[in-house]
Amino acid sequence: MTVDLAESSTATSAARTTRRNEVLLVLGVSLGQSAVYALVSITARLTAERPLSQQNATLNASQSPRPWLDLTYQLLGILFALVPVLLAVHLLNRDGDGRRALGLDQRRPWLDLGSGAGLATLIGLPGLLLYLGARELGINTNVVPAALPDVWWAVPVLILAAAQNAILEEVVVVGYLMTRLREMGWRIGAVIATSALLRGSYHLYQGFGGFIGNAVMGVIFALFYLRFKRVVPLVIAHTLLDVVAFVGYTLLKDHVTWL
Secondary structure, eight states, X not given: OHHHHHHHHHHHHHHHHHHHXXXXXXXXXXXXXXXXXXHHHHHHHHTSSSOGGGOEEEOXXXXXXXXXXXXXXXXXXXXHHTHHHHHHHHHHHTTSOHHHHHTOSSSSHHHHHHHHHHHHHHXXXXXXXXXXXXXXHTSBXXXXXXXXXXXXXXXXXXXXXXXXXXXXXXXXXXXXXXXXXXXXXXXXXXXHHHHHHHXXXXXXXXXXXXXXXXXXXXXXXXXXXXXXXXXXXXXXXXXXXXXXXXXXXXXXXXXXXXX
């Protein structure tokens, strides 16, 4: 009996080590890597000559002066950014149906759409006010959500980029990470905090307003996922928020002075 207990303990320890290494590797090729770069970026910004509030953080920038080549780079960037999502689902599939476990299915499309739109509404306006307030306080950069040239494919690419951001972040940082951390025996509070702080950390390149706003969003999304076990509404909410930010900025930047 003693030997069996020892063997069981060793097996449990080995399983936790495997899970931990898997999580670190998935994050290392995705948003954990982004968090490290964001930390370096905010350090560089804080030590620059210009104050943080006078610096720009540009998202969705042009990759080439040649439109067809720029489009190619944009689409390839979107495509390869989704590979960690496929990896995370593949790893979860070893323990069963990963898509179903994450709620990445079509069992309740209208409820998912409604709850996703509700979450976007809940977060959208307060998030905008937080960003404007942080910028006025000098703790955030001026975020430029889109800087693509005036070409026919700009809006479709921005919509695809919004969906890519949403799928990557919600599947990896909420669905996959929270599932694995709970399997490793982490307490619920630590799981929520880790997911939310990771989300905030890879937005640090925008400044501290971006960190705080996204960390709060991370807590809300984590609580929703714990309650309903579905990632799809989070993907919908995130996509809507980013589409409004990216496309809205593109359409209004020449007409609204505070953008």
